[in-house]
Amino acid sequence: MKIRPEHLIVGDTVGIVALSSPIAMEKLPQKLSLLEELGLKVKLGETVGLTGDYLAGTDEERLQDLHNMIQDPEVKGIFCIRGGYGAARIADRIDYQLLTEHPKIFWGFSDVTYLHTAFQEYSDIVTFHGPMLSGGDGPLSEASKKMFYQLFTPVEIQYDEQISSLQTIVPGNVRGEITGGNMNRLVSTLGTKFEIDVKDKILLLEDIGESLENIDSMLNQLRLARKLEEAAGFVIGHFNDIGKGITENDLWKVFEQYLKPLGKPSVAGFMIGHCEPNIAIPLGVDAILDADSKMLRILPGVE
Structure with a gap:
């Protein structure tokens, strides 16, 4: 049975990382507003805003950002801000024992699928396949937003x-x-x-x-x-x-x-x-x- 991370409570801090392609910064406020609606505090990772052609910074920067968020005791969950491409480039250098020792919510989809697979295999932890805090062309629908509440209480x-x-x-x-x-x-x-x-x-x-x-x-x-x-x-x-x-x-x-x-x-x-x-x-x-x-x-x- 895989490790289930602790649920969030209102007032918790969550980390935002860009482990794949860069985010257009003008879209950031809309994405963060959802977390604020949920009563969460936000800590932006160093990769948010970084660009390197089609990647959000170098492999080393994205790897370090992930490791920092996992080890940060203040951060109770990690949300990927965007998919695209690049997550697989750091998969073989992640310290998987860190997430086993500091289990916390990891959320994202699309390119992040590679890391879901890796974390389940090598960290033995439950992860979450969910939207990148906004829809493709705007805010999330109410039905999508509702699914974030599963992070606050164990629910089927x-x-x-x-x-x-x-x-x-x-x-x-x-x-x-x-x-x-x-x-x-x-x-x-x-x-x-x-x-x-x-x-x-x-x-x-x-x-x-x-x-x-x-x-x-x-x-x-x-x-x-x-x-x-x-x-x-x-x-x-x-x-x-x-x-x-x-x-x-x-x-x-x-x-x-x-x-x-x-x-x-x-x-x-x-x-x-x-x-x-x-x-x-x-x-x-x-x-x-x-x-x-x-x-x-x-x-x-x-x-």
Whole structure:
């Protein structure tokens, strides 16, 4: 059982880091306003505002910023301010024992998927797959904001068709640890020491800006690496910007080709990923996927 970090309380301080691409500073006030609404104090990391072409500073600067936030006793949670690219470049130099010794909330998605996978494997800690404090084009929806409250009290997440229309690809029921995230980043872990462990787990997949052909290619790579075979079930999140004229049904047909032969519970249509709302969930805790009634239940991510 993975370590669940302590819950937040109003008045706590949380750290903001940029471990991937740089943030446009004019967007920072909007992002920080959400944390202020939640009654949290904010400590900006040294990487916030740094630029180095497509990275928020050097690898050394981003690594040090992360280590500083983990070790800072005042900081109760760490929020990634942006995705993009670059998190994997520091993965092999992170001191994973630090987070095991100082467990705290780690939140982000997209490029941060690489670190979710690494932290779950080497720090043995629950992390949170959630939006970068704002939507793609503006403030978060109320539904997205509501998901931050799971950090303040242990609460079970329940997702059904009251949130979005869901499509059962393979019927059945399964319980297992939920893991995964951005499919592109998950595929990039294959063949490395950070290769995602999906054995008997429920695998979450989402992505943005990938063509139907690329999605097919990534699914095939996961198949050849036996990841689809090893997983216990599948939660298919949002796939945004997949090409002009490509429908959701076109996308589900590709998933059906890979998942139906496996006979493992699989449901598509979850608003998890590059979408609004973007429903935040803990990774590394047990979940129950009921593909027959189209319901996903996830156990609390905090103590």
